[in-house]
Amino acid sequence: xxxxKDLIQKEPIMEGGHRMCLGCGAPIIVNLILRASDAPVVLAxxxxxxxxxxxxxxYTAWRSPWIHSAFENAAAxxxxxxxxxxxLRKRGKINKKINFVAFGGDGGTYDIGFQSLSGALERxxxxxxVCYDNGAYMNTGVQRSSATPFGASTTTSPAGVVIQGKLQKxxxxxxxxxxxxxxxxAQASPHNxxxxxxxxxxxxxxxxxxxxxxxxxxxxxxxxxAKDTIGLSKIAVDTCFWPLYEVENGKYTINYKPKEKLxxxxxxxxxxxFRHLFKPExxxxxKQIQQDIDKEWxxxxxxxxx
Amino acid sequence: xxxIRRIRFHGRGGQGAxxxxxxxxxxxxxxxxxxxxxxxxxxxxxxxxxxxxxxISNEPILERGIISEPDxxxxxxxxxxxxxxxxxxxxxxxxxxxxxxxxHQPDKAKARYKICANVITLDLTKIGIDMLGAPxxxxxxxxxxxxxxxxxxxxxxxxxxxxxxxxxxDRALIENNIDAALFCFNAISPIEINLSPHxxxxxETTAVQKESPVISVPFEPALISSxxxxxxxxxxxxxxxxxxxxxxxxxxxxxxxxxxxxxxxxDGCISVNPAGLPNTSYDNCKGCLICVEVCPSEAIxxxxxxxxx
Numbered sequence: 001x002x003x004x005k006d007l008i009q010k011e012p013i014m015e016g017g018h019r020m021c022l023g024c025g026a027p028i029i030v031n032l033i034l035r036a037s038d039a040p041v042v043l044a045x046x047x048x049x050x051x052x053x054x055x056x057x058x059y060t061a062w063r064s065p066w067i068h069s070a071f072e073n074a075a076a077x078x079x080x081x082x083x084x085x086x087x088l089r090k091r092g093k094i095n096k097k098i099n100f101v102a103f104g105g106d107g108g109t110y111d112i113g114f115q116s117l118s119g120a121l122e123r124x125x126x127x128x129x130v131c132y133d134n135g136a137y138m139n140t141g142v143q144r145s146s147a148t149p150f151g152a153s154t155t156t157s158p159a160g161v162v163i164q165g166k167l168q169k170x171x172x173x174x175x176x177x178x179x180x181x182x183x184x185x186a187q188a189s190p191h192n193x194x195x196x197x198x199x200x201x202x203x204x205x206x207x208x209x210x211x212x213x214x215x216x217x218x219x220x221x222x223x224x225x226a227k228d229t230i231g232l233s234k235i236a237v238d239t240c241f242w243p244l245y246e247v248e249n250g251k252y253t254i255n256y257k258p259k260e261k262l263x264x265x266x267x268x269x270x271x272x273x274f275r276h277l278f279k280p281e282x283x284x285x286x287k288q289i290q291q292d293i294d295k296e297w298x299x300x301x302x303x304x305x306x
Numbered sequence: 307x308x309x310i311r312r313i314r315f316h317g318r319g320g321q322g323a324x325x326x327x328x329x330x331x332x333x334x335x336x337x338x339x340x341x342x343x344x345x346x347x348x349x350x351x352x353x354x355x356x357x358x359x360x361x362i363s364n365e366p367i368l369e370r371g372i373i374s375e376p377d378x379x380x381x382x383x384x385x386x387x388x389x390x391x392x393x394x395x396x397x398x399x400x401x402x403x404x405x406x407x408x409x410h411q412p413d414k415a416k417a418r419y420k421i422c423a424n425v426i427t428l429d430l431t432k433i434g435i436d437m438l439g440a441p442x443x444x445x446x447x448x449x450x451x452x453x454x455x456x457x458x459x460x461x462x463x464x465x466x467x468x469x470x471x472x473x474x475x476d477r478a479l480i481e482n483n484i485d486a487a488l489f490c491f492n493a494i495s496p497i498e499i500n501l502s503p504h505x506x507x508x509x510e511t512t513a514v515q516k517e518s519p520v521i522s523v524p525f526e527p528a529l530i531s532s533x534x535x536x537x538x539x540x541x542x543x544x545x546x547x548x549x550x551x552x553x554x555x556x557x558x559x560x561x562x563x564x565x566x567x568x569x570x571x572x573d574g575c576i577s578v579n580p581a582g583l584p585n586t587s588y589d590n591c592k593g594c595l596i597c598v599e600v601c602p603s604e605a606i607x608x609x610x611x612x613x614x615x
Contacts, residue, residue: 004565012574016590017541020572021352022320022549023594027572053351054541057533061541139351193569220320220352227595230570275475 002197007035011063013043018061019053023226025216025233026050026132028190030103033130033212036200039097040064042081046074046108049139050132072112075120075129078102082125099204100127105216106147107137110173121180121209128203128210131173134218142221146171149241150292151285152273154221159276164285169292177211178247184210186246186255191234195244195255202246215242223272232270239267240297245304252304261297264290309339310363312373313451316394317382318549320352322444325469326380327358329448329487332465333457334362342367353549353592355383355392362455375399378454379423381406382430382447385548387419398423405450405494407431407443409612426454426494431551433493437486438479441551445470449487453494462491542590546573550593552608558583560605567597567606 013034014027026049034041043066045051051068054061069077078100088094104113109131117129136154137143144154150169153159157166178185183206188196196214203210215236217229224232236242237256241264244256265286268274277286313330317323324345331343339362347356359373375397384406386392398404402423406415407430416425428450434441445466452462466487470480554567567584568576572594575587586597598606 004569008565008568008578014574015539015542016573016575016587017544017546018573019351019354019544019546022592023596024572027574028570028596031574032569049351055535056541056544058535058537059541059544060535060537061539063539190570193566227599229572229594229596230600 002036002194002201004193007032007193007197010035013041013063014054015061015063017059019056020049021053021218021220021226023217023219023229024049025134025190025218025229026105028229029130029132029196029214029216032190032193032196033128033200033214034064034101036197037099037101037204038201039099039204041099041101042085043067044069044074044077044081044100044102046102046104046113047071047139048105048108049134050103050105052139071108073116074102074104074108074113075127076116078127078129079120079123079125082127100125102127102129104129104131105138106131106133106135106173107139107145109133110147110171111145117177118180121177121182121211124182124208126206126208128200128212130212130214132214132216133173134216134221135170136218136221138218138221147173149289151268151277151289153276154273164276164282165274172296174211174213177213178250180209181250182209182211183207183249184246186212187242187244188212188214189233189237189242189244190214190216191230191237192244192256199246202248221273223275224270228270232267235262235267235270238262239264240293241267243297243300245300252300254300254304254306264293308363308365310361310365310367310369311378311455312376313360313362313378313380313455314373314376314394315358315360315380315382315447315451316386316392317356317358317443317447318352318386319347319354319356320442321382322442322447323356323358323380323382325444325473326382326447326451327360329445329462329465329469330451330455331360331362332469333448333452333461334360334455336461336464337457339364340367342369346372353546355386355389357392360451373397376402378403378451379405380447380451382443384408389548395419395421403454405447405454407447426450428490428493430490433486433489437489438482445483445487446490449490450494452487453491459488459491462487542587545589546592547587547589550588550591550611552593552595553588553591553611554586554593554595554597554606555609556583556585557605557607560603562603562605564602566600566602570596570600572596 012031014030041064045068082100136148142154144157148166151165153165159165186199217232219226238258239262245254315323315327327343331341335341341362343360345358381394400422404423405426408427412425412427430443430446431441434443466484470483575590
């Protein structure tokens with residue numbers, strides 16, 4: 001059982017002095033997950049903000065071994081490390097437990113790294129893949145990805161006269177990962193440290209692949225305030241835009257049910273990327289977004305047997 | 307006679323140095339000058355030092371590349387003056403103008419940072435917070451620069467309107483940016499810039515250009531292009547604490563030791579002292595103020611960072 005008191009005694013694996021933006025959600029997520037590890041960690045990182053801003057040569061923010069090879073192969077890199085570990089263990093050269101973690105943003109996970117992720121999950125390597133989902137290619141200047149929510153304005157789906165932000169709905173990656181029938185899959189949020197740390201602990205305890213999809217507010221990309229990062233991830237959960245749930249060996253459990261489900265406007269309003277949706281002529285779009293969320297929330301409740 | 311001015315802006319990502327250089331270029335363009343502007347930044351993001359450049363001239367500008375010998379330097383973030391990588395004062399000569407966003411008076415800033423050039427100061431950050439509600443200083447720095455160059459308020463107004471409405475659509479905010487730019491424009495006096503003679507002659511300009519190649523891309527061995535860093539968490543050596551505009555200050559009397567601030571810090575710099583009370587390392591705290599927001603007992607206060615003393 002994780003205790004906050006124990007977690008904070010550990011030094012952060014990702015140290016300060018990195019050049020992630022003011023108020024970035026990703027390092028909060030990374031440090032919470034790694035502090036919950038029961039063993040030393042070896043990390044693989046897909047190309048993205050977290051990779052670029054944590055290792056500006058000759059500096060590194062990482063207290064643990066860390067490898068970056070390319071955008072599309074964080075999961076394959078982690079697979080290779082884990083295979084080597086097994087080989088060394090067999091030969092008696094390593095005896096202790098080591099946890100393997102791959103980090104990727106939504107670009108490196110939903111889109112570019114998807115093939116290698118799917119392969120690594122199917123091969124059954126014992127590793128945890130963490131996607132910090134900020135909903136666009138933030139590192140290169142906010143281009144839409146398949147995780148970008150419907151209606152969000154990005155530089156490649158700009159809201160204006162012709163379109164009202166992204167025209168397509170997001171890919172439901174968490175459920176796609178569930179379809180790989182791996183032991184542990186969960187969705188989490190940095191505002192709920194206990195839930196996130198528990199999920200990380202469970203993920204590290206399974207003998208096989210595990211996957212965490214964590215919502216990660218991005219102040220420059222979401223056009224939100226740096227100080228609101230934790231608040232916004234809470235609202236994402238309270239509106240059911242980002243439900244907290246886990247799937248253990250195929251069994252769905254909803255970990256948090258908002259007492260009162262907030263209307264989606266509460267989440268959209270503080271973000272500049274959705275500002276255009278509040279024009280009177282876009283009322284229909286807002287309604288559509290709410291309907292989609294209601295539908296998904298209902299289907300999730302059914303899956304968890306409620 | 308050839309008239310050319312080279313202006314270099316230094317700021318941090320997100321503060322508006324790049325747009326300030328555009329606002330100035332566009333103002334000069336409306337005034338009938340040729341103008342050129344461009345930013346320079348690496349694989350870093352919001353908060354990291356960036357440089358932007360504007361050249362204006364009464365003849366087509368054939369010079370390219372970064373400005374290593376500026377006539378005017380606009381320092382939007384005072385903390386950069388001590389930054390060994392940004393080096394805003396490099397290439398500054400006697401007779402040039404250095405504008406600094408600071409709470410200091412010009413003579414004090416001149417002495418404190420040992421600047422040989424003319425120094426003009428204005429607290430842009432305060433004006434930004436008061437007039438725009440946020441320290442986004444593009445229009446303000448552009449306004450100050452336009453005044454230093456002796457450009458007109460009318461052209462500035464048009465330029466801010468054009469450049470800011472390319473970024474934001476909120477009409478009221480655009481108006482506020484115009485007001486803030488004009489406020490800064492009127493808050494400082496234009497200044498006579500005594501250029502060194504070689505800058506004024508066309509041929510010498512070409513010579514300067516030949517001496518400073520635009521960008522050289524040397525051959526790099528594989529070890530450099532795919533490097534290994536054999537160190538453990540050495541980024542704290544790069545102090546990101548000077549990104550701060552506000553700093554969190556703890557009132558331990560009110561602290562309930564809930565530790566929400568510790569787990570919510572993106573920079574991992576809040577730690578717990580032997581008495582079980584949280585504190586931050588100001589060396590690396592970027593001042594995102596998430597801790598102030600998440601604290602349930604309001605034990606953390608945001609205090610404006612000023613570099614007085």
